Amino acid sequence: MIEFRVGADDFDAADLIARLEALGGGAVASFTGIVRGDDGLVSMRLDHYPAMTSAQISTLIDKAMERWPLLGVAVIHRVGLLSPGDRIVFVGTASRHRAAALEACGYLIDWLKTSAPFWKKEVFADGTARWVQARAEDDAARDRWG
Amino acid sequence: MIEFRVGADDFDAADLIARLEALGGGAVASFTGIVRGDDGLVSMRLDHYPAMTSAQISTLIDKAMERWPLLGVAVIHRVGLLSPGDRIVFVGTASRHRAAALEACGYLIDWLKTSAPFWKKEVFADGTARWVQARAEDDAARDRWG
Amino acid sequence: METLNILYFAWVREAIGKDGEQIEHPGAEMRIIDLIAMLKEKGAGYAEAFANPEKLRAAIDHAFVPLDCVLGHASELALFPPVTGG
Protein backbone atom coordinates (compact mmCIF):
# COMPACT_ATOMS: atom_id res chain seq x y z
CA MET A 1 0.00 0.00 0.00
CA ILE A 2 1.41 3.32 -1.10
CA GLU A 3 -0.86 6.28 -0.84
CA PHE A 4 -0.14 9.95 -1.09
CA ARG A 5 -2.46 12.84 -1.53
CA VAL A 6 -2.05 16.59 -1.55
CA GLY A 7 -5.25 18.57 -1.48
CA ALA A 8 -7.63 20.87 0.31
CA ASP A 9 -9.85 18.14 1.75
CA ASP A 10 -9.62 16.85 5.28
CA PHE A 11 -8.74 13.19 5.58
CA ASP A 12 -9.69 10.28 7.77
CA ALA A 13 -6.59 9.36 9.77
CA ALA A 14 -8.46 6.48 11.43
CA ASP A 15 -9.28 4.92 8.08
CA LEU A 16 -5.67 5.23 6.91
CA ILE A 17 -4.39 3.64 10.11
CA ALA A 18 -6.96 0.84 9.86
CA ARG A 19 -5.80 0.11 6.32
CA LEU A 20 -2.13 0.10 7.38
CA GLU A 21 -3.05 -2.25 10.24
CA ALA A 22 -4.78 -4.59 7.82
CA LEU A 23 -1.55 -5.18 5.85
CA GLY A 24 -0.55 -7.90 8.31
CA GLY A 25 2.78 -6.39 9.32
CA GLY A 26 2.22 -6.20 13.03
CA ALA A 27 3.61 -2.67 13.45
CA VAL A 28 1.94 0.58 12.44
CA ALA A 29 3.28 4.04 13.28
CA SER A 30 1.71 7.37 12.52
CA PHE A 31 2.34 11.06 12.88
CA THR A 32 -0.32 13.73 12.55
CA GLY A 33 0.41 17.44 12.43
CA ILE A 34 -2.36 19.81 13.52
CA VAL A 35 -2.71 23.59 13.25
CA ARG A 36 -1.99 25.16 16.66
CA GLY A 37 -4.01 28.16 17.77
CA ASP A 38 -1.05 29.87 19.45
CA ASP A 39 -0.60 33.64 19.70
CA GLY A 40 -4.09 34.40 18.45
CA LEU A 41 -3.72 32.49 15.20
CA VAL A 42 -7.10 32.40 13.48
CA SER A 43 -6.20 30.73 10.21
CA MET A 44 -3.37 29.36 8.16
CA ARG A 45 -3.00 29.16 4.43
CA LEU A 46 -0.84 26.54 2.81
CA ASP A 47 0.47 27.22 -0.68
CA HIS A 48 2.40 24.69 -2.67
CA TYR A 49 4.03 23.99 -6.04
CA PRO A 50 1.83 21.15 -7.25
CA ALA A 51 4.01 19.41 -9.85
CA MET A 52 7.05 19.54 -7.63
CA THR A 53 5.15 18.50 -4.49
CA SER A 54 4.02 15.30 -6.15
CA ALA A 55 7.48 14.55 -7.47
CA GLN A 56 9.15 15.19 -4.12
CA ILE A 57 6.70 13.16 -2.03
CA SER A 58 6.85 10.28 -4.47
CA THR A 59 10.68 10.29 -4.32
CA LEU A 60 10.57 10.52 -0.54
CA ILE A 61 8.31 7.48 -0.26
CA ASP A 62 10.59 5.54 -2.61
CA LYS A 63 13.61 6.40 -0.48
CA ALA A 64 11.85 5.34 2.72
CA MET A 65 10.84 2.03 1.15
CA GLU A 66 14.41 1.38 0.02
CA ARG A 67 15.76 2.11 3.46
CA TRP A 68 13.23 0.21 5.62
CA PRO A 69 11.21 -2.95 5.00
CA LEU A 70 7.81 -1.28 4.79
CA LEU A 71 4.54 -2.90 3.82
CA GLY A 72 2.71 0.37 3.51
CA VAL A 73 3.19 4.12 3.51
CA ALA A 74 0.58 6.86 3.55
CA VAL A 75 1.44 10.54 3.23
CA ILE A 76 -1.30 13.15 3.20
CA HIS A 77 -0.64 16.88 3.10
CA ARG A 78 -3.34 19.48 3.05
CA VAL A 79 -3.18 22.82 1.26
CA GLY A 80 -5.41 25.89 1.24
CA LEU A 81 -7.11 27.54 4.20
CA LEU A 82 -6.93 25.76 7.57
CA SER A 83 -8.07 26.64 11.08
CA PRO A 84 -6.64 25.78 14.52
CA GLY A 85 -7.32 22.13 15.27
CA ASP A 86 -7.36 21.13 11.60
CA ARG A 87 -5.01 18.38 10.50
CA ILE A 88 -2.25 19.57 8.13
CA VAL A 89 -0.23 16.44 7.56
CA PHE A 90 -0.34 12.72 8.16
CA VAL A 91 2.38 10.12 7.77
CA GLY A 92 1.60 6.47 8.43
CA THR A 93 3.83 3.43 8.00
CA ALA A 94 3.37 -0.32 8.34
CA SER A 95 6.11 -2.89 8.77
CA ARG A 96 6.83 -6.24 10.35
CA HIS A 97 9.23 -4.41 12.66
CA ARG A 98 8.32 -1.65 15.07
CA ALA A 99 11.67 0.13 14.70
CA ALA A 100 11.24 0.27 10.92
CA ALA A 101 7.70 1.65 11.20
CA LEU A 102 8.67 4.30 13.74
CA GLU A 103 11.92 5.35 12.09
CA ALA A 104 10.41 5.56 8.62
CA CYS A 105 7.59 7.67 10.04
CA GLY A 106 10.11 10.07 11.59
CA TYR A 107 12.20 10.15 8.42
CA LEU A 108 9.20 10.95 6.22
CA ILE A 109 7.95 13.81 8.36
CA ASP A 110 11.44 15.30 8.79
CA TRP A 111 12.03 15.22 5.03
CA LEU A 112 8.54 16.42 4.17
CA LYS A 113 9.10 19.53 6.27
CA THR A 114 12.33 20.41 4.50
CA SER A 115 12.04 19.10 0.95
CA ALA A 116 8.42 19.36 -0.11
CA PRO A 117 7.50 22.77 -1.54
CA PHE A 118 4.81 23.94 0.88
CA TRP A 119 4.63 27.39 2.42
CA LYS A 120 2.52 28.44 5.40
CA LYS A 121 1.05 31.87 5.96
CA GLU A 122 -0.44 32.60 9.37
CA VAL A 123 -3.28 35.04 9.97
CA PHE A 124 -3.83 36.41 13.48
CA ALA A 125 -6.82 37.83 15.37
CA ASP A 126 -5.39 41.37 15.17
CA GLY A 127 -5.49 41.20 11.39
CA THR A 128 -1.77 40.74 10.85
CA ALA A 129 -0.48 37.95 8.66
CA ARG A 130 2.98 36.53 8.21
CA TRP A 131 4.75 33.84 6.23
CA VAL A 132 6.17 31.19 8.54
CA GLN A 133 9.97 31.20 8.57
CA ALA A 134 11.93 28.02 7.94
CA ARG A 135 13.71 26.78 11.05
CA ALA A 136 17.31 25.60 11.24
CA GLU A 137 16.22 22.83 13.62
CA ASP A 138 14.06 21.32 10.88
CA ASP A 139 17.13 21.09 8.63
CA ALA A 140 19.06 19.54 11.53
CA ALA A 141 16.28 16.99 12.09
CA ARG A 142 16.42 16.03 8.42
CA ASP A 143 20.22 15.88 8.36
CA ARG A 144 20.42 13.31 11.16
CA TRP A 145 19.03 10.78 8.65
CA GLY A 146 22.34 11.05 6.76
CA MET B 1 -4.37 13.65 29.24
CA ILE B 2 -2.83 10.52 30.69
CA GLU B 3 -4.59 7.30 29.95
CA PHE B 4 -3.50 3.75 30.42
CA ARG B 5 -5.50 0.59 30.36
CA VAL B 6 -4.65 -3.07 30.53
CA GLY B 7 -7.48 -5.43 29.74
CA ALA B 8 -9.07 -7.99 27.48
CA ASP B 9 -11.21 -5.55 25.52
CA ASP B 10 -10.31 -4.20 22.12
CA PHE B 11 -9.85 -0.45 21.98
CA ASP B 12 -10.60 2.34 19.58
CA ALA B 13 -7.26 3.66 18.34
CA ALA B 14 -9.01 6.30 16.25
CA ASP B 15 -10.80 7.70 19.28
CA LEU B 16 -7.56 7.84 21.27
CA ILE B 17 -5.76 9.61 18.43
CA ALA B 18 -8.64 12.07 18.04
CA ARG B 19 -8.45 12.90 21.74
CA LEU B 20 -4.67 13.37 21.56
CA GLU B 21 -5.16 15.63 18.53
CA ALA B 22 -7.70 17.71 20.46
CA LEU B 23 -5.11 18.66 23.12
CA GLY B 24 -3.88 21.52 20.94
CA GLY B 25 -0.26 20.46 20.76
CA GLY B 26 0.08 20.24 17.02
CA ALA B 27 1.95 16.92 16.98
CA VAL B 28 0.51 13.46 17.62
CA ALA B 29 2.43 10.22 17.17
CA SER B 30 1.15 6.70 17.59
CA PHE B 31 2.29 3.13 17.44
CA THR B 32 -0.02 0.14 17.18
CA GLY B 33 1.11 -3.46 17.52
CA ILE B 34 -1.01 -6.13 15.87
CA VAL B 35 -0.95 -9.94 16.11
CA ARG B 36 0.74 -11.36 13.00
CA GLY B 37 -0.58 -14.58 11.51
CA ASP B 38 2.88 -15.89 10.59
CA ASP B 39 3.83 -19.56 10.55
CA GLY B 40 0.27 -20.79 10.96
CA LEU B 41 -0.37 -18.87 14.16
CA VAL B 42 -4.04 -19.21 15.04
CA SER B 43 -4.17 -17.49 18.41
CA MET B 44 -2.07 -15.80 21.03
CA ARG B 45 -2.63 -15.59 24.75
CA LEU B 46 -1.24 -12.73 26.77
CA ASP B 47 -0.73 -13.27 30.49
CA HIS B 48 0.35 -10.53 32.83
CA TYR B 49 1.05 -9.66 36.45
CA PRO B 50 -1.69 -7.14 37.06
CA ALA B 51 -0.43 -5.18 40.07
CA MET B 52 3.05 -4.90 38.62
CA THR B 53 1.84 -4.08 35.12
CA SER B 54 -0.05 -1.06 36.38
CA ALA B 55 2.89 0.09 38.48
CA GLN B 56 5.38 -0.30 35.61
CA ILE B 57 3.25 1.43 32.99
CA SER B 58 2.48 4.28 35.33
CA THR B 59 6.20 4.73 36.09
CA LEU B 60 7.02 4.53 32.39
CA ILE B 61 4.54 7.28 31.54
CA ASP B 62 5.94 9.47 34.33
CA LYS B 63 9.46 9.00 32.97
CA ALA B 64 8.39 9.86 29.43
CA MET B 65 6.65 13.00 30.67
CA GLU B 66 9.74 14.08 32.59
CA ARG B 67 11.92 13.55 29.55
CA TRP B 68 9.77 15.15 26.85
CA PRO B 69 7.28 18.03 26.94
CA LEU B 70 4.17 15.95 26.39
CA LEU B 71 0.58 17.13 26.54
CA GLY B 72 -0.86 13.65 26.48
CA VAL B 73 0.06 10.00 26.64
CA ALA B 74 -2.11 6.95 26.03
CA VAL B 75 -0.91 3.40 26.60
CA ILE B 76 -3.23 0.48 26.03
CA HIS B 77 -2.16 -3.14 26.33
CA ARG B 78 -4.47 -6.06 25.81
CA VAL B 79 -4.33 -9.37 27.64
CA GLY B 80 -6.09 -12.70 27.21
CA LEU B 81 -6.82 -14.50 23.97
CA LEU B 82 -6.09 -12.67 20.70
CA SER B 83 -6.26 -13.65 17.02
CA PRO B 84 -4.17 -12.59 14.01
CA GLY B 85 -5.10 -9.05 13.05
CA ASP B 86 -6.12 -8.09 16.60
CA ARG B 87 -4.46 -5.09 18.16
CA ILE B 88 -2.20 -5.95 21.11
CA VAL B 89 -0.77 -2.61 22.11
CA PHE B 90 -1.20 1.08 21.42
CA VAL B 91 1.01 3.99 22.40
CA GLY B 92 -0.02 7.54 21.53
CA THR B 93 1.65 10.82 22.41
CA ALA B 94 0.82 14.48 21.92
CA SER B 95 3.25 17.38 22.12
CA ARG B 96 3.91 20.81 20.69
CA HIS B 97 6.99 19.32 19.04
CA ARG B 98 7.02 16.52 16.51
CA ALA B 99 10.37 15.15 17.68
CA ALA B 100 9.08 14.91 21.26
CA ALA B 101 5.91 13.12 20.18
CA LEU B 102 7.77 10.63 17.96
CA GLU B 103 10.65 9.97 20.35
CA ALA B 104 8.40 9.53 23.37
CA CYS B 105 6.27 7.11 21.37
CA GLY B 106 9.35 5.03 20.49
CA TYR B 107 10.64 5.19 24.06
CA LEU B 108 7.33 4.00 25.50
CA ILE B 109 6.98 1.04 23.17
CA ASP B 110 10.63 0.00 23.61
CA TRP B 111 10.32 0.10 27.39
CA LEU B 112 6.89 -1.53 27.43
CA LYS B 113 8.30 -4.52 25.59
CA THR B 114 11.11 -5.01 28.10
CA SER B 115 9.83 -3.79 31.44
CA ALA B 116 6.12 -4.49 31.63
CA PRO B 117 5.31 -8.00 32.87
CA PHE B 118 3.43 -9.48 29.93
CA TRP B 119 4.03 -12.91 28.45
CA LYS B 120 2.83 -14.17 25.09
CA LYS B 121 1.95 -17.75 24.28
CA GLU B 122 1.43 -18.64 20.62
CA VAL B 123 -0.88 -21.41 19.40
CA PHE B 124 -0.42 -22.81 15.90
CA ALA B 125 -2.66 -24.55 13.39
CA ASP B 126 -0.90 -27.89 13.99
CA GLY B 127 -1.93 -27.77 17.65
CA THR B 128 1.49 -26.87 19.03
CA ALA B 129 1.88 -23.97 21.41
CA ARG B 130 4.94 -22.12 22.64
CA TRP B 131 5.84 -19.26 24.90
CA VAL B 132 7.44 -16.43 22.96
CA GLN B 133 11.11 -15.97 23.83
CA ALA B 134 12.46 -12.60 24.82
CA ARG B 135 14.75 -11.11 22.18
CA ALA B 136 18.11 -9.49 22.79
CA GLU B 137 17.29 -6.87 20.16
CA ASP B 138 14.39 -5.64 22.30
CA ASP B 139 16.78 -5.06 25.19
CA ALA B 140 19.14 -3.27 22.80
CA ALA B 141 16.28 -1.07 21.56
CA ARG B 142 15.44 -0.13 25.13
CA ASP B 143 19.07 0.49 26.08
CA ARG B 144 19.61 3.07 23.35
CA TRP B 145 17.39 5.41 25.42
CA GLY B 146 20.16 5.52 28.04
CA MET C 1 4.60 -15.62 61.53
CA GLU C 2 5.81 -13.57 58.63
CA THR C 3 4.70 -14.99 55.29
CA LEU C 4 5.86 -14.60 51.71
CA ASN C 5 3.50 -14.74 48.76
CA ILE C 6 5.17 -16.27 45.74
CA LEU C 7 3.60 -15.74 42.33
CA TYR C 8 4.40 -17.71 39.19
CA PHE C 9 3.81 -16.58 35.61
CA ALA C 10 3.97 -17.97 32.07
CA TRP C 11 5.83 -21.29 31.73
CA VAL C 12 6.95 -21.16 35.36
CA ARG C 13 3.27 -21.24 36.36
CA GLU C 14 2.50 -23.98 33.86
CA ALA C 15 5.35 -26.22 35.00
CA ILE C 16 4.52 -25.81 38.69
CA GLY C 17 0.82 -26.10 38.01
CA LYS C 18 -0.29 -23.21 40.17
CA ASP C 19 -0.45 -19.42 40.14
CA GLY C 20 1.43 -19.09 43.36
CA GLU C 21 1.60 -20.06 47.00
CA GLN C 22 2.11 -18.62 50.43
CA ILE C 23 5.13 -19.84 52.39
CA GLU C 24 6.65 -19.07 55.73
CA HIS C 25 9.04 -16.17 55.13
CA PRO C 26 12.51 -17.71 54.78
CA GLY C 27 14.19 -14.67 56.33
CA ALA C 28 15.33 -11.24 55.22
CA GLU C 29 18.85 -12.45 54.41
CA MET C 30 17.74 -15.22 52.05
CA ARG C 31 18.71 -14.54 48.44
CA ILE C 32 16.12 -15.22 45.74
CA ILE C 33 18.48 -17.59 43.97
CA ASP C 34 18.82 -19.66 47.16
CA LEU C 35 15.08 -19.72 47.69
CA ILE C 36 14.71 -20.96 44.10
CA ALA C 37 17.15 -23.79 44.89
CA MET C 38 14.98 -24.75 47.87
CA LEU C 39 11.74 -24.57 45.87
CA LYS C 40 13.31 -26.77 43.20
CA GLU C 41 13.23 -29.67 45.64
CA LYS C 42 9.46 -29.51 46.07
CA GLY C 43 8.59 -31.77 43.13
CA ALA C 44 8.96 -32.53 39.46
CA GLY C 45 7.10 -29.40 38.28
CA TYR C 46 9.30 -27.18 40.45
CA ALA C 47 12.41 -28.99 39.22
CA GLU C 48 11.36 -28.30 35.63
CA ALA C 49 10.44 -24.66 36.24
CA PHE C 50 13.66 -23.92 38.08
CA ALA C 51 16.07 -26.11 36.09
CA ASN C 52 17.82 -23.08 34.55
CA PRO C 53 17.78 -20.11 36.91
CA GLU C 54 19.47 -17.96 34.25
CA LYS C 55 16.18 -18.15 32.32
CA LEU C 56 14.27 -16.71 35.27
CA ARG C 57 13.48 -13.16 36.28
CA ALA C 58 12.15 -11.94 39.60
CA ALA C 59 10.20 -9.06 41.06
CA ILE C 60 9.93 -8.12 44.70
CA ASP C 61 6.88 -6.09 45.60
CA HIS C 62 6.29 -5.26 41.89
CA ALA C 63 9.84 -4.15 41.06
CA PHE C 64 12.35 -6.15 39.01
CA VAL C 65 15.32 -7.34 41.07
CA PRO C 66 18.35 -9.50 40.26
CA LEU C 67 18.17 -13.09 41.48
CA ASP C 68 21.05 -12.53 43.88
CA CYS C 69 19.01 -9.94 45.74
CA VAL C 70 17.97 -10.79 49.29
CA LEU C 71 14.27 -10.98 50.13
CA GLY C 72 14.37 -8.42 52.92
CA HIS C 73 10.90 -7.96 54.34
CA ALA C 74 9.20 -8.34 50.98
CA SER C 75 5.69 -9.69 51.15
CA GLU C 76 5.42 -10.62 47.46
CA LEU C 77 7.96 -12.37 45.26
CA ALA C 78 7.18 -13.14 41.62
CA LEU C 79 9.16 -15.59 39.50
CA PHE C 80 8.77 -15.64 35.73
CA PRO C 81 10.54 -15.76 32.35
CA PRO C 82 11.83 -12.60 30.64
CA VAL C 83 8.84 -10.48 29.61
CA THR C 84 7.53 -10.57 26.02
CA GLY C 85 4.73 -8.03 25.80
CA GLY C 86 4.23 -5.09 23.49
Add this chain to the structure above:
Amino acid sequence: METLNILYFAWVREAIGKDGEQIEHPGAEMRIIDLIAMLKEKGAGYAEAFANPEKLRAAIDHAFVPLDCVLGHASELALFPPVTGG
Protein backbone atom coordinates in the same frame (compact mmCIF):
# COMPACT_ATOMS: atom_id res chain seq x y z
CA MET D 1 12.63 31.04 -29.63
CA GLU D 2 13.34 29.03 -26.50
CA THR D 3 11.29 30.22 -23.52
CA LEU D 4 11.62 29.85 -19.77
CA ASN D 5 8.63 29.64 -17.45
CA ILE D 6 9.34 31.28 -14.13
CA LEU D 7 7.09 30.48 -11.18
CA TYR D 8 6.91 32.46 -7.95
CA PHE D 9 5.62 31.19 -4.60
CA ALA D 10 4.77 32.50 -1.13
CA TRP D 11 6.09 36.02 -0.40
CA VAL D 12 8.03 36.11 -3.67
CA ARG D 13 4.72 35.75 -5.49
CA GLU D 14 3.04 38.33 -3.25
CA ALA D 15 5.77 40.92 -3.72
CA ILE D 16 5.89 40.51 -7.50
CA GLY D 17 2.12 40.31 -7.69
CA LYS D 18 1.93 37.37 -10.05
CA ASP D 19 2.23 33.57 -10.03
CA GLY D 20 4.84 33.55 -12.72
CA GLU D 21 5.73 34.61 -16.19
CA GLN D 22 7.21 33.37 -19.42
CA ILE D 23 10.42 34.99 -20.62
CA GLU D 24 12.77 34.51 -23.51
CA HIS D 25 15.29 31.92 -22.35
CA PRO D 26 18.37 33.88 -21.21
CA GLY D 27 20.74 31.09 -22.28
CA ALA D 28 22.00 27.79 -20.92
CA GLU D 29 25.05 29.42 -19.32
CA MET D 30 23.09 31.95 -17.29
CA ARG D 31 23.25 31.29 -13.55
CA ILE D 32 20.03 31.58 -11.55
CA ILE D 33 21.60 34.18 -9.28
CA ASP D 34 22.43 36.34 -12.31
CA LEU D 35 18.92 35.97 -13.70
CA ILE D 36 17.59 37.08 -10.31
CA ALA D 37 19.77 40.20 -10.51
CA MET D 38 18.26 40.96 -13.93
CA LEU D 39 14.68 40.33 -12.76
CA LYS D 40 15.29 42.64 -9.79
CA GLU D 41 15.44 45.59 -12.21
CA LYS D 42 11.92 44.96 -13.53
CA GLY D 43 10.14 47.02 -10.88
CA ALA D 44 9.49 47.75 -7.22
CA GLY D 45 7.83 44.39 -6.50
CA TYR D 46 10.74 42.52 -8.07
CA ALA D 47 13.22 44.64 -6.15
CA GLU D 48 11.45 43.74 -2.91
CA ALA D 49 11.16 40.02 -3.70
CA PHE D 50 14.79 39.72 -4.72
CA ALA D 51 16.38 42.15 -2.23
CA ASN D 52 18.08 39.33 -0.32
CA PRO D 53 18.97 36.42 -2.60
CA GLU D 54 20.24 34.43 0.42
CA LYS D 55 16.59 34.16 1.49
CA LEU D 56 15.62 32.57 -1.80
CA ARG D 57 15.54 29.00 -2.95
CA ALA D 58 15.18 27.68 -6.48
CA ALA D 59 14.00 24.63 -8.36
CA ILE D 60 14.71 23.76 -11.96
CA ASP D 61 12.23 21.39 -13.55
CA HIS D 62 10.91 20.40 -10.07
CA ALA D 63 14.26 19.71 -8.41
CA PHE D 64 15.95 21.94 -5.85
CA VAL D 65 19.14 23.54 -7.15
CA PRO D 66 21.62 26.04 -5.65
CA LEU D 67 21.29 29.62 -6.90
CA ASP D 68 24.70 29.47 -8.57
CA CYS D 69 23.49 26.71 -10.85
CA VAL D 70 23.18 27.52 -14.54
CA LEU D 71 19.80 27.27 -16.23
CA GLY D 72 20.88 24.80 -18.90
CA HIS D 73 17.92 23.97 -21.09
CA ALA D 74 15.44 24.02 -18.23
CA SER D 75 11.92 24.96 -19.22
CA GLU D 76 10.69 25.73 -15.70
CA LEU D 77 12.40 27.75 -12.98
CA ALA D 78 10.70 28.32 -9.63
CA LEU D 79 11.83 30.94 -7.12
CA PHE D 80 10.55 30.84 -3.55
CA PRO D 81 11.45 31.10 0.14
CA PRO D 82 12.69 28.08 2.12
CA VAL D 83 9.82 25.60 2.45
CA THR D 84 7.71 25.44 5.62
CA GLY D 85 5.27 22.59 5.21
CA GLY D 86 4.61 19.56 7.38
